[in-house]
Amino acid sequence: MTPHLLLVHGWGFDASFWEPLRRALPDVDATAWDLGFLGSVARPALPEGVPVVAVGHSMGLLWLLKERPLAWDRLVSINGFSRFTKAADFPQGLAPRLLERMIARLAEAPEAVYSDFMTRCGVADPAVDRIQPQALEWGLRALAEWDCRGVAPVDLVLAGRSDPILPQALTDALFPPPLAKWHDGGHLLPLTDPVWCAQQLRIVVESLS
Numbered sequence: 627m628t629p630h631l632l633l634v635h636g637w638g639f640d641a642s643f644w645e646p647l648r649r650a651l652p653d654v655d656a657t658a659w660d661l662g663f664l665g666s667v668a669r670p671a672l673p674e675g676v677p678v679v680a681v682g683h684s685m686g687l688l689w690l691l692k693e694r695p696l697a698w699d700r701l702v703s704i705n706g707f708s709r710f711t712k713a714a715d716f717p718q719g720l721a722p723r724l725l726e727r728m729i730a731r732l733a734e735a736p737e738a739v740y741s742d743f744m745t746r747c748g749v750a751d752p753a754v755d756r757i758q759p760q761a762l763e764w765g766l767r768a769l770a771e772w773d774c775r776g777v778a779p780v781d782l783v784l785a786g787r788s789d790p791i792l793p794q795a796l797t798d799a800l801f802p803p804p805l806a807k808w809h810d811g812g813h814l815l816p817l818t819d820p821v822w823c824a825q826q827l828r829i830v831v832e833s834l835s
Contacts, residue, residue, distance in 0.1 A: 629677040629699065629834045631656035631827070636684025636705070637765045638740060638757075640664040643683065647816040650824035654831055661689065663765060664756040672696070677834045681827065682706050683816055684791070685765060691774035700830050702782045704823060705789060705813050708774040708800055716775075718799040725770040732763050746790055747813050775800065782830055784823060786811040 633656055635643040641658035648656050660668040672678060680698035682690045687706030690698075712719035732739045736759040744752035783806040785797050791813045797806055807826060811819045 627676060627835065628654065629679050629831050630672055631831070632672060632678055632680045632696070632698065633658040634680070634682045634686035634690055635659075635661065636682075636686050637769065638663050638743060638762065639683075640756075641668065644816060646820035647823055647827075650820040651827065654828070661686075661765070662761045663758055664753055665758065669695070679827070679830055679834070684813065685710075685769060687780070688768065688772055688774055691777045692768070692772050694778070699834055700781045701778060702784070702827065702830060703780050703801070704784045704815050705786060705792060706780075706783070707792060707796065708777065708780070709772070710769045711771075713773070716799065718793065718796045720796070722770055725766050729763060729766050729770075732759060732766070736762065748790075748818070749814070780805070782826060783807065784809065784815055784826055786813060786815055789813045 631654060633644045635641060640663060641660040644658045657670050657672050677699040678696065679700045679702060680690050681702040681704060683704045684706055687703045688708060688710065690701065691708055709716055709719060711722045711725065728739050736757055737754040740757050740762065741752045741754055780801060783801040785806045785808050787808050787810055789812050809815060809819055809822055816823050
């Protein structure tokens with residue numbers, strides 16, 4: 627029985643983020659959930675009685691670990707993390723003040739906050755006309771506050787050596803070597819390197835088939 631992929635995008639994106647990866651895996655059924663940053667929240671039902679490989683990109687992994695919406699069979703992180711900000715026992719995290727500044731600016735200039743982040747990620751034409759400021763603020767607060775380390779094991783970690791959002795030290799601290807597979811890419815591996823991501827996911831899918 628071929629497993630089903632559950633795909634959850636990161637902050638500022640929507641379910642369409644996964645289209646390049648889905649095209650690279652035409653023989654694997656997948657469902658992409660939408661957290662509502664660019665429109666409505668959407669969580670279509672998954673088929674029953676089929677193994678599930680949950681895949682979270684960036685904040686999508688954190689969301690899966692926090693919400694635990696279903697009992698998956700494998701969990702995959704792509705540019706993901708189980709904690710984002712620094713703590714006394716996690717100095718590799720990002721400074722909380724960075725998110726505090728984004729939240730403060732969001733009330734006055736949501737388009738600028740969104741566009742600045744997307745440009746840093748490498749998105750050439752951010753969809754500023756579709757943003758949902760309340761959802762974006764919720765996401766930023768989740769990034770600042772959620773700590774899901776140790777909640778559940780992650781079976782595969784895909785990371786970019788040139789990721790402008792996640793320092794390698796952060797990934798190494800959360801997912802000690804040799805768990806992570808590194809690729810010469812940035813923070814949007816499913817968009818920029820879908821074939822490589824698909825090759826790694828296929829190994830996980832075939833292990834459950």
